[in-house]
Amino acid sequence: MARIVMKFGGTSVADLDRIRNVANRVKREVDAGNEVAVVVSAMSGTTNQLVKWCTELSPLHDAREYDVVVATGEQVTIGLLAIALQTIGVNARSWQGWQIAIRTDDAHGKARVEEIDGAALIERMQQGQVPVVAGFQGIGPDNRVTTLGRGGSDLSAVAIAAAVKADRCDIYTDVDGVYTTDPRIVPKARKLPAVAYEEMLELASVGAKVLQTRSVELAMKQRVRVQVLSSFEDKPGSMVVDEDEIVEQPLVTGVAYSRDEAKVTLRRVPDKPGIAAEVFVPLSAANVNVDMIVQNLGADGTTDMTFTVGKTDLPRAKEVLEKARAIIQYEAMITDPDVAKISIVGIGMRSHAGVAATMFKALSEKGINIQVISTSEIKTSVLVGLEYTELAVRALHTAYGLDAEG
Amino acid sequence: MARIVMKFGGTSVADLDRIRNVANRVKREVDAGNEVAVVVSAMSGTTNQLVKWCTELSPLHDAREYDVVVATGEQVTIGLLAIALQTIGVNARSWQGWQIAIRTDDAHGKARVEEIDGAALIERMQQGQVPVVAGFQGIGPDNRVTTLGRGGSDLSAVAIAAAVKADRCDIYTDVDGVYTTDPRIVPKARKLPAVAYEEMLELASVGAKVLQTRSVELAMKQRVRVQVLSSFEDKPGSMVVDEDEIVEQPLVTGVAYSRDEAKVTLRRVPDKPGIAAEVFVPLSAANVNVDMIVQNLGADGTTDMTFTVGKTDLPRAKEVLEKARAIIQYEAMITDPDVAKISIVGIGMRSHAGVAATMFKALSEKGINIQVISTSEIKTSVLVGLEYTELAVRALHTAYGLDAEG
Incomplete structure (x- = not known):
């Protein structure tokens, strides 16, 4: 017996048959004696149509x-x-954001949940009623409808789970869990029975987009136990939980990759104080996110600066840097969109030195040149040539002993 | 300078181009210095799709x-x-029923408006903002969304007009006003510049369905001046107002017809007290609405009862009456779906006797047999053979001097 929030995304409720299927899944949890609340997205395709109408009327429509x-x-x-x-x-009853209420700030289109009154939902659940809650939406300070941004229904589910003090938040999706890496690249990838919040954040932000990043952050903050599982198959998924819950912690939990970055190198920049600000402040002002950064000091008082930006931001980044050339005084700008970022992630890395050495050795053995390295407490990332993506991921997956047996 | 509520139906907002067209119409009223609120229906087709989904999931779905x-x-x-x-x-802002709030009873699917707080809307209008209000919907006593039933957006518009003390409620539709009769039958039909609430009610209930009946009742009760006009053409429509506003009142304002009724005759019913109840109580219990009723007393202590029911209700009516045959003791039941009800309507009839005589004479001159007659204060209706519908309407339109000149 537990209190569970079940969340179903757009593909799980795409038509009436799938909605019936979802209803049967919910009934099973209810019949098992659980208290259940459900959070759902829009039927897939619906939101795109609605967004299209708004954009066609005005590209700069009122949020x-x-x-x-x-x-x-x-x-x-x-x-x-x-x-x-x-x-x-x-026994079921629908709830819109304003009815609960799910209070948010007034950042329309990408609002943040501020407070949820769980009392009414808890009362209904205790009476045996299933609240069916609209994901993705809330109500702003001026009593106007807000939405939480794309993927916001995951966030709604986690926030509702926290508000009703649920034992578990089950996120039903079209994958059946969190894997050690992308199974399309590595057939021997294993489904993780459990993964820590911090790891999930790193895995999500480098491309394994099973859960929306903000929802993982919220789950971590509110200590909501999240399960990722398939809405089409009937087997347990992966738990996303506090690291203390994970009994046997491997050094490296997973290998992630991202093909969404591009490399920018500024050659022979005068090595003077404040030069980094001259490069990165105008990029930030132009809304260009910079990720990995390395700086190689030359012997002649100049330095080569290399960093990555989002691939779609590259034209904007080039424009900004060309305009700032007179100030930065670099000799040449070289850009390369054909790069991939490969990352190993694991909270075990925190307490064990030398984990990254295995990475460098494995890549070197395959003849893969590392262009940039960046590290954080539980992650090490390298930038390699785009064509090496699959080779690098497979090599690292094997090197860290992640391959499934047999 | 006036305060106006403008209402646009589903065909007027069927796609983005038409929505832009509506926006331009609204802008014109705003530019003319008016305070404007707008009430809109769903894009045509949308409601049918949504209803279909509910019905497919369960014919007996929760309202x-x-x-x-x-x-x-x-x-x-x-x-x-x-x-x-x-x-x-x-400057515009949308308003849902619960935001205003449009308070209704809890008769979901066909709720009645109980109270509207016009304060917030009036304040916005005075500040030069156009409230865009969702028609058809309100909020029930338990803070759940209610809808007002089909055609409910007309009702919303009139109720909003009353709440904001509007000078006028303009109902934009696909006809350009209220006519003396159906122009498809009588090319010489004239658009009425003004029609009294009571007349509009009679015209609507006998088939000229320009406005939803409940919205006319509400307009009459709240003394809201309603204008019916075309959303596709740019000319004045017909005002629906208090009869005191109508300066030159003709005896007969219009000729209406309905092909939706069927005639039922019970032959040789024993003429005893309570016999009418024995006939009509079971019909009412079966939700069969009875309209015109006549009773001809025979010489032998029996009577022939003739009445009309909705054509779609005829099978049900027959079934009910066959079951009740032993109690009613009629000799035979004769039904005829091939009838039409032709009505002349005009508040002038109230103060002038003999208006109906012209009707009987005109029909007689065309050789049209009158099967049933019923009268009310401002209406006289006759039942004739279905094939005489057009002939009868044209004859009466001419006889009462309603034909357009030239």
Whole structure:
């Protein structure tokens, strides 16, 4: 017997048959004696259509009205799922963001959840009713509908789970868990029974996008135990939990990769104090996110600066840096979009030195040149040529003993 | 300078181009110095799709969840229209039923408006903002979304007009006003510059369905001046107002017809007290509405009872009456679906006797047999053979001097 929040994404509620399927899954948890609340997204495709209408009317549409329009997608799903549940004998009632209420700030289109009153939901659950909650939406300080940004339904689910003090938040999705790496690249990738919040954050931010990053941050902050599992298969998924819950902690939990970055090198920049600010402040002002940074001091008082930016930001970055050339005084700018970032992630790295050495050795053995290295407490990333992506991921997966047996 | 509520139906907001067209119409009223609020329906087709989903999941779906689902149609339109208005420089803000709030009873799916707080809307209008209000929806006593039933957006518009003390409620539709009769039958039909509430009610209930009946009743009760006009053409429509406002009152304002009734005759019913109850109570219990009723007393202590029911209710009516045959003791039941009800309507009839005589004479001259007659204060209706519908309408339109000149 437990209190569970179940979250179903857009593909899981894409049509009436799938909504019926979701209703059956919910009924099973209810029949097992659990107290259940459900959070759902819009039927897949719906949100895109609504966004398209807003954008066609005006590319610079009012975010407040955009929120009014797109929030309808989830409203349709909660009503339909409540009907589907009632039809198979489950006591259910739909809840919109303003009814609960899910209070957010007024950053329309990407609002942050500030407070959720869980009292009404808890009361209903204790009475045996299943609250069916609209994901992705809340209510702002001026009583206007807000939305939480793309993938916001994961965030809603975690926030609701915290508000009702749920034992577990089950996120049903189209993958069946969190893997040691992308199974499309490494057939021997293993599903992780458990992964720590911090690891999940690093795995998400480097490309293994199973859960929306903000929802993992919130789960970590509120200590919500999250399970990622398949809405189409019937087997346990991966738990995302506090590291203390993970009994046998490997040094490296997973290998992630990202093909979304591009490399920028500024040659022979005068090595004077404040030069980094001259490079990175205008980039930041132009909304260009800079990720990995290395600086190689030359013998002649100049330095080569290399860093990565999002691939889609590259044209903007080049424009900004060309304009700033007179100030920065670099000799040449070289850009390369054909790079990949490969990362090993594991909270075990915190307490064990030398973990990265295995990485460098494994890549070297395959003849893969490392262009940039960056490290954090539980992650080491390297930048390599784009064509080496799969080779590098496979080599590291084997080197850290992550391959499945047999 | 006036305070106006403008209402646009589903066909007027069917796509983005039409929504832009509506925005331009609103802007024109704003530019003319008026204070404007807008009420809109769902984009045409949307509500049908949403209803279909609910029905497919369960024919006996919970009306509360049905309301959650179908209310989204109007929510999409208000957001999109607000964006369209802002895009052409009109200060606009969308309002859902619960935000205003439009308080209703809890009769989900066909709720009645109980109270509207107009204060917030009036304040915004006085500040030069255009409230864009979702028609068809409200909020019930338990803070759950309600809908007002089909055609409910007309009702919303009139109720909002009353709440904000509007000078006028303009209902934009796909006809350009209220006519003396159906122009498809009588090319010489004239658009009425003004029609009294009572007349509009009679015209609506006998088939000229320009405005939803409940919205006319509400307008009459709250003394809201309503204008019916075309959303596709640019000319004045018909005012629906208090009869005192109508300066030159003709005896007969219009000729209406309905092909939706069927005739039922019970032959040789024993003429005893309570016999009418024995016939009509079971019909009412089976939800069969009875309209015109006549009773002809025979010489032998029996009577022939003739009445009309909705054509779609005829099978049900027959079944009920066959079951009750032993109690009613009629000799035979004769039914005829091939009838039409033709009505002349005019508040002038109240003070002038003999108006109906012209009707009987005109029909007789065309050789049209009158099967049933019923009268009310401002209406006289006759039942004739279905094939005489057009002939009868044209004859009466001419006889009462309603034909347009030239």
